[in-house]
Amino acid sequence: MKLQLNIWRQENKDSKGAIKNYKLNEVDEDMSFLEMMDILNEDLIHKGEEPVVFEHDCREGICGTCGMVVDGRPHGKEHGTTVCQLHMRKFNDGDKITIEPFRAKGFPIIRDLAVDRSAYDRIMQAGGFISQNIGSAQDANALPISKNVADLAMDAASCIGCGACAAACPNGSAMLFVSAKASQLNLLPQGQPEKAARARAMVRQMESEGFGGCSNYYECEASCPKNVSVNFIAKLNRDYLCATFKEGT
Ligand code: FES
Structure with missing residues (x-):
């Protein structure tokens, strides 16, 4: 052709x-x-x-x-x-x-079509990890995690960090990426002790990198090659709100 x-x-x-x-x-x-x-x-x-x-x-x-x-x-x-x-x-x-x-x-x-996406790395460095040593792999069923929660965490983990969400968003917001990367940890018992600190650190790093806020255009979900759901953004917003209240008390 x-x-x-x-x-x-x-x-x-x-x-x-x-x-x-x-x-x-x-x-x-x-x-x-x-x-x-x-x-x-x-x-x-x-x-x-x-x-x-x-x-x-x-x-x-x-x-x-x-x-x-x-x-x-x-x-x-x-x-x-x-x-x-x-x-x-x-x-x-x-x-x-x-x-x-x-x-x-x-x-x-x-240059040309190549863009610097190291901002995503810095967002991950701010909170996209678990600091405690959680030991070696558990025996099957040793941790009581329901199938629904495990599936949801896997859906969040399917984000490949390509940046399409921020590129599609009229606000240039990276909230779909940030929420997926926070949720894949926040949903599981191993990630919950640092949930509040993680939400605060990742959202603030995102803002300091020049990405905008989410105002529900949903263009991110429509452009995501892994079909990551905007429901994770709602979840991160709740986590972030709780985290800022805790910070103020
Ligand atoms: S080159 Fe790896 S996802 Fe396209």
């Missing part, structure tokens, strides 16, 4: 970026989106031009490294899919595809 790609090119975080147009004439419908980008880059290198910088690692929808806005949506229009798992059969011959970096105040652009 033939495609026209309109891609954001930007040399570094301080330079002015712009959309540049490229044409590809032999895209196979079985290629993944990133393989299509590889073909473009081979073409550009062959012509002596700078390849398009984009991030990727596992290419299996696991690591959360890939991320770009395809036709106005983080990871593209395919629901519950990372851009590395998006395939060209979802597009039509002759399509014009616009590709831009994730845009949020907390994600400065490094």
